[in-house]
Amino acid sequence: MELTKPTKKPKTYSLDEAYEASLKYFNGDELAARVWVNKYALKDSFGTLFERTPDDMHRRIAKEIARIENTYPNPMSEDEVFDLIKGFKYIIPQGSPMTGIGNPFQIASLSNCFVIGSDGPSDSYGGIMKTDQEQVQLMKRRGGVGHDLSHIRPKSSPVKNSALTSTGLVPFMERYSNSTREVAQDGRRGALMLSVAIKHPDAESFIDAKMTQGKVTGANVSVRIDDAFMKAVENNTPYVQQYPIDSKDPVVRKEADAQAIWKKIVHNAWKSAEPGILFWDTIIGESLPDCYADLGYRTISTNPCGEIPLCPYDSCRLLAINLFSYVEKPFTKEASFNWDLFKKHVQFAQRIMDDIIDLELEKIDAILKKIEADPEDMSIKGIEHNLWLAIRKKAEEGRRTGIGITAEGDMLAALGLRYGSDEGVDFSVQIHKTLALEAYRGSVFTAKERGAFAIYDAEREKDNPFMQRIKEADPELYYQMTEHGRRNIALLTIAPTGTTSLMSQTSSGIEPVFLPVYKRRRKVNPNDKDVRVDFVDEVGDSWEEYVVFHHRFKEWMEINGHDTSKNYSQEELDKLIELSPYYKATSNDVDYLKKVQMQGAIQKWVDHSISVTINMPNNVSEELVGELYMEAWKAGCKGVTVYRDGSRAGVLISNEEKKKEETVAPGGSIFPTTRPEVLDADIVRFQNNKEKWIAFIGLIDDRPYEIFTGLADDEDGITLPRWLNKGLIIKSRNAEGVSRYDFQYENKRGYKTTIEGLSHKFNPEYWNYAKLISSTLRHGMPIEKVVDLISSLQLDEAINTWKNGVARALKHYVPDGTEATKQKCQNCNSTNLHYQEGCLTCKDCGSSKCG
Structure with missing residues (x-):
């Protein structure tokens, strides 16, 4: 009888054990430790942790990549791979690869980005619903999704059903947005990009769709702008819109005022940071995959952050190279960049990316196997099954990769180069040119050993501008490619590296440092154990706030003999920053036009695209935003997004406080000239027509200054702990410049929680009356007179019970x-x-x- 050797039970860790060990790993960085434990540490569906520190994760990833390597000639060993990825120092698999590689508890894709939809005019309800279902199926597997709406017929077009005419694009934008908001993976919501061609007759409605409060909140939106439109804007000439957009015999055709549409785009971007712009002719003209458009590789949209333009059912996995780690003797006069090590590692990174494609194919096979084993009828699960078959085909055939970078801002500072200066831009361009050449060299070397991607054809690519630049820069590489092919259809991108940069403790992606000292918000899952919620935004997402020194700024301080333990005043910090290489090199310091010129110069060496945001102060003019967009087009950028400070609730916010001014109001009370940013607040609960309501009463010197009311303990209202009776009301402004009021309180553990947008939680009719009452309070009317005024209002029965409750709440202050x-x-x-x-x-x- 043969004895079966017992299987060794894997070691598990408590959340506290993993957090404490990771805190030590990250040298006391609480945010990095919590991000890693909550998002990337290996865990099963019950939350049991199987990894104690990122070393365990990197060993898991190295083991799997080495397993794939062993199926090919000249394999790298597990230790060689581990040394490249450990410590987030050199090569960093991003997001889905970090979570999914070697993860037996999760049947999910390793791809970060997908594009789905139709390559051509297909706008039947069946097709629209199919796209909706495909989007949901991908999001539940942790992928970000993009799709284009240019194939949907414009509003009022005739249709052969009972509706008689088409509803146009906007209702379907809301449908896809709502689907995104519905899908959650362990507290994370999906990410969606919706795009449309400017040539579409409904483009203006698309551009305006998100300007209505609460609409299309689950999607980023971008407009595909062609060169003809930009020239029409420049020359103030008409522009023709049509449907279908590529038809030689369109069924709808109209002349449009290009400058009027342009001003709308600029105005909306100025107000709300959207829509983003995709310079579509540049994207298509530079795209190597579009050399194979007739074989199914015609680019139709981008992923949610815009850095990966894709054809239908293609996907991409992301990896970042930490540029800071190649600076030797950083922040000293002897600082230098190790070009040889960088070139070597780029080639290794491209090889690892190709291994990850094989791991992705295994993951897709597991997804297909699960679908096939599901007891549901194929009529129900068929769309999901066919979706993954299509994605598998593209991944296997094209083998697309997404190598990028992080820490560009820190790299330049460590070398003593100011971000945005001529010297800084020249050095960055040299970095990305080298990255492109070495990644393509690595793909060619890999093709020699493993074979080229299935449809490679040098003849198709020979006139492509990107390929021409490679040929000019390195003729030998080009001719090796024509002889051996390359392993991957496209290779490069520059993606945002939010959590990646937190764990590498560097600046994010290609961006400059936001601030050397800053307050940061991190989206959290309120259901996670020991999570701290400091802020709840208008759409219900929870955030955690931190005030921190930027890690590499702190390193500069240490290297240059500045005390990092001292409790500096703001004035002292300002002087310290002036001495550092980060002075005049933060996101709000860099000249906007210089930044888009830098992006355009770097874009010439990135075969996909670049995710970059141009940060501008609140008082910037719309005209300057328009000038920036025009310069981005001329500079060769593939896309651009503008963020004007205060135009959208941001993730990073300044740590400085504004001063208050006060004056004497009628009656002798001291009231501010303008409403203070922060007021103490009392909470009063009352009944309104058998419903539970709550009142937030803002106070100055314990006297009511304003009042807000809304439903309490309701899924559409406001739920607060029953013991809570005090807090703060904080004023800010939304994208339209309209006042917004947030409520903040401290829980019993000492953590602060903020509920954003009190006015958006309330019935608009009640809200209007609340504004009237607040106005009388702010102008010093005695409380008892305000109560009399409320009592005298002649309102319908439902509001009468509400007004009586408000009066009761205010009587406490008489x-x-x-x-x-x-x-x-x-x-x-x-x-x-x-x-x-x-x-x-x-x-x-x-x-x-x-x-």
Whole structure:
């Protein structure tokens, strides 16, 4: 009888064990430790942790990549791979690869980005619903999705059904957006990009769709702009829109005012940071995959952040190279860049990326196997099954990769180069040119050993501008490619590296440092154990806030003899920053036009695209935004996004406080000239027509200054702990410049939680009356007079019960002994009434009425 050797049970760790070990790993960086434990540490569906520190994760990844390597000639060993990826120092698999490689508990893709949809005019309801289902199926597997709406017929077009005419694009934008908001993976929502061609007759409606509060909140939106439109804007000439957009015989055709549409794009971007712009002719003209457009590789949209333009059903996996780690003797006069090590590692990174494609194919096979084993009928699961078959075909045939970088800003600072300066831009361009050449060299070397991607054809690519630049820069590489082919259809991108840069403790992607000292918000899952929620935004996402020194700024301080333990004043910090290489090199310092010129110069060496945001101050003009967009087109950028400070609730916010001004209001009370940013607040709960309501009463010197009311303990209202009766009301402004009010409180553990956009939580009719009442309070009307005013309002029955509750809430603030006017005692009919602890009390008979 043969004995079966018992399987060794894997070691597990508690959340506290993993957090404490990771905190030590990240040298006390709480945010990096929590991000890694919550997002990337290997865990099963019950939350059991199988990894204690990132070393365990990197060993898991190295083991799997080495397994694939062993199926090919000249394999790298597990230790060689581990040394390249450990410590987030050199090569960093991003997002889905970091989570999914070697993960037996998750049947999910390793791809970060997908594009789905139709390559051509197909806008039947069946096709639209198919795209909706495909989007959901991908998001549940952790992928970000993009699709284009240019194939949907414009509004009022005739259709052969009971509706008779088409509804146009906008209703379907909302449908796809809502689907995104519905899909959650362990507290994470999906990411969606919706795009449309400017040539589409409904483009203006698309551009305006997100300007309505609460609309299309689950999607990023970008407009595909062609060169003809940009020339029409430049020359102030008409522009022709049509449907289908590529037809020689369109069914809809109209002349449009190009400058008017342009001004709308610029205005909306200025107000809300959207829409983004995709310079479509540049994207298509530079695209190597589009050399194979007739074989199914025609680019139709991008991923949610815009850095990967893709054809239908193609996907991409991302990896970043940490540029800071190639600077030797950083922040000293002897600082230099190790070009030889960088070139060597880029080639290794491209090889690892090709291994990850094989791991992705295994993951897709597991997904297909699960679908096939599902007891549902194929009529139900067929769309999902066919979706993954199509994705598998593209991944295997094209073998697309997405090598990028992080820490560009820190690299330049460490070398003593100012981000955005001529010297800094020249050095960055040299970095990305080298990265492109060495990645393509690595792909050619890999093709020699493993074979070229299935449809490689040098003849198809010979006139492509990107390929021409490679040929000019390195003729030998080009001719080796024509002889051996290359392993991957396209290779390069520059993606945002949010959590990656947190764990590498560097600046993000290609961006400059935001601030050397800053406050940061991180989206969190409120259901996670020990999570701290400091902020709840308008759409219900939870965030955690930190005030921190940028790690590499702190390193500069240490190297240059500055005390990192001192409690500096803001003035001292400002002087310290002036001494550093980060001075005048933060995201708000860099000249906007210089940044898009830098992006355009780097774009020439990136075969996909670049995710970059141009940060601008709140007072920047719309004209400058338009000038920036025009310069981006001329500079050769493939896309650009503008963020004007305050135009959207951001993730990073300044740590400086604004000063308050005060004046004397009528009646002698001290009130601010403008509403202070922060007010103390009381909470009063009351009934309104058998519903539970809540009032937030903003106070100055314990006197009501404003009031907000809304439903309490309701899924569409506001739910607060029953013990809570005080907090803060914080004023800010939304994208339209309209005031917004957030409520913040401290829980019993000392953590602060913020509920954003009180006004958006309330019925608009009640909100309007609340504004009227607040206005009387702010102008110093005595509280008892405000109560009388509220009581005298002639409203319908439903609002009458509400106004009575508001009056009861405010009566608590009427000073004891205040005489009541225009009211009689219900017991003895006396008019000799006064307020006592918020209750009307009769001096003649002693009866009391509280409400």
